[in-house]
Amino acid sequence: MKTIRTDESKRNDGPAETGNVDRGKALRALLAYAKPHRRTFLLVFLCSFLAISADLLQPYLIKIAIDENVLAGPEGFRTLVWIGGSFLLLAVLSFVFTFVQANLLQRAGQGIVAQLRKDLFHHISSQSMSFFDRHPIGSLVTNESSDTETISQFFTQVLVSLVRDGLMLVLVVCFMFSLDATLASYCLLLFPVIFGISIAFRKLLRSSYQRARAQLSRLIAFTAENLSGMSLIQAFHQEKEQTRQFTERNAQYLKENLREVRATVSFNRTFDMLGSISVALVVWLGGMAVLGRKLDFGILYAFINYIRLFFQPINAITQQWNTLQSTLVSAERLWRIFSVQPAVRDPQPEEAKELDPDRVQGKVDFNRIRFSYVDDLEVLHGLDLHIKPGEFIGIVGTTGAGKSSLVNLLTRFYDVNKGSVEIDGVDIRKLPLDSLHHIVGLVQQEPFLYSGTILDNVRLFREDVPREDVIRACKLVGAHPMIQRLKSGYDAKLSERGSGLSAGERQLIAFARILIFQPKILILDEATAHLDSHSEQMIQRALNYVSQGRTTIVIAHRLSTIQHADRIIVMQGGVIAEEGPHDVLMKRGGYYAELHRQSRGIAAAAGGAAGGS
Ligand SMILES: Nc1ncnc2c1ncn2[C@@H]1O[C@H](COP(=O)(O)OP(=O)(O)OP(=O)(O)O)[C@@H](O)[C@H]1O
Secondary structure, three states, X not given: OOOOOOOOOOOEOOXXXXXXXXXXXXXXXXXXXXXXXXXXXXXXXXHHHHHHHHHHHHHHHHHHHHHHHHOOOHHHHXXXXXXXXXXXXXXXXXXXXXXXXXXXXXXXXXXXXXXXXXXXXXXXXXXXXXXXXXXXXXXXHHHHHHHHHHHHHHHHHHHHHHHHHHHHHHHHHHHHHHHOHHHHHHHHOHHHHHHHHXXXXXXXHHHHHHHHHHHHHHHHHHHHHHHHOHHHHHHOOOHHHHHHHHHHHHHHHHHHHHHHHHHHHHHHHHHHHHXXXXXXXXXXXXXXXXXXXXXXXXXHHHHHHHHHHHHHHHXXXXXXXXXXXXXXXXXHHHHHHHHOEOOOOOOOOOOOXXXXXXXXXXXXXXXXXXXXXXXXXXXXXXXXXXXXXXXXXXXXXOOOOOHHHHHHHHOOOOOOOEEEEEEOOEEHHHOOHHHHHHXXXXXXXXXXXXXXXXXXXXXXXXXXXXXXXXXXXXXXHOOHHHHHHOOOHHHOEOOHXXXXXXXXXXXXXXXXXXXXXXXXXXXXXXXXXXXXHHHHHHHHHHXXXXXXXXXXXXXXXOHHHHOOOOEEEEEEOOEEEEEEOHHHHHHHOOHHHHHHHHHHHHHHHHHHHHHHO
16 A cells, blocks of 8 residues: 655655645545545445435335225235335344444444554654654654544545435435425425535534644643653652643643534534424424325325434534544644655665675765754854774764764764765765665664563564574673563563663663674764763773774763774864864863863762762
């Protein structure tokens, strides 16, 4: 199944979340998902038709029973039994066809939405980092969960109701005219009233739904953000303030939700009222006709049944109208996401170059690169850095100097605005992303661990990597003793994001991943969180081991980590301020020496405080 394609495919990660989108296009793209299920939908409509016919014939049978048998006297008894039997048969047929229709419909509808969810997840996962800078996680969670659920209702309720109830309405009107054209004509006078009411409510229903959805998104985004920053909230005693903000958002959502419920209930009850007035009208007009012997009683009985049935599909269609409004809002939201194409993409086949991961030397060149996350706010200003194969580079600098930005460009989380980044002389924009990520390995400040076992996390769910290799890698980076202490060792299940492990332990696991996947270039963003000296030593040992034979770039927050680096790059305000080995930089007495002095001062103060406490 193909992902929704859009005409806006040339858009690069653009702000598709704002501005109007073409609702027709969004709906067409959605309907394309139903195409593979054409046959099932045809069967559904056929079953609906048969079930409706069986339902509609029932009042007609009763009319025959009353007028031609009951009122005709005792000789009609045998036919009455036949009519009773036929009535029962019609009821059974209606049950069977409705049952089959509902099952087929659910299967097709749920299948479509499962596919949509999968495509959406795939689409989101293939976006570049700038997409996630612009789209809050909470809002993406709403897209993936509740928007797709609304779309599911479109396929399992709206689509079929529009056809089934529309068909029923036409058939009911036909039956009514065949029974009594005058009474039927009076009933048709109701159509303009129904139309007027629908138009009057339409705007109100749509806007109240949109407002409720916007508040829900706001609430989910706030909750997601808070849950991921819970430790910070508690550390700064922000619970009360956050609860206050949550309560405010929650109250807004409640208010909008109630407003939506009020609008829906008023709309539905207005229709019910109209239905009751119509029945009263038919009873009055028809009753007069029966009394005046212009109409058979059986016809009046059937007519009352049909007028009830007449309102049933109208009610259902208007109910579905509400769902259709929700579907349109959800389809628009999903369409906006699907319209965004990743800013960082695989090269065109004619431009693509391959580097054999086993033969990569590991030479890295940043050639006069300029880069900004947002327009007009450049963070790297024509930076030039050339790294030899196997070189160990330490990057230091004040916060916001551009260290992470520099390595983000080597992993192609973002692309440079000007200049180029090359590996072994090949512009990385020409390398397929897959092979680039084989060549460049990353150990982040807060390595991401999945909900799964230690084994899964080290070999990243690749079953073809033997358990023994994982254990060997963990032993080499010094993670083995820590893993053995866990209850089930390598099979211990980690909680979400590995929250059961310390920052240092999570980094050790990430180091073991490097030994399994053997990238030729290693980037380490050192953990800023305070590590005790034992963990620090473990990390240092692991790094020394893992960096052997590969080009290594370490963003260091503790200068001790990179003291023995081949070269230290000192960054300041998006440019390289100084570079050279530790001793040379210290002798120069410049910015690095100053940083070093400061860090020793801080370490001494921390030591003093620890000693004093
Ligand atoms: N996703 C982003 N969107 C917009 N601006 C960003 C983004 N990430 C970083 N910046 C900005 O880019 C500049 C460089 O940030 P960067 O993270 O590269 O600095 P750093 O040297 O790694 O800092 P730190 O040591 O604090 O991690 C900063 O001014 C920062 O505010």
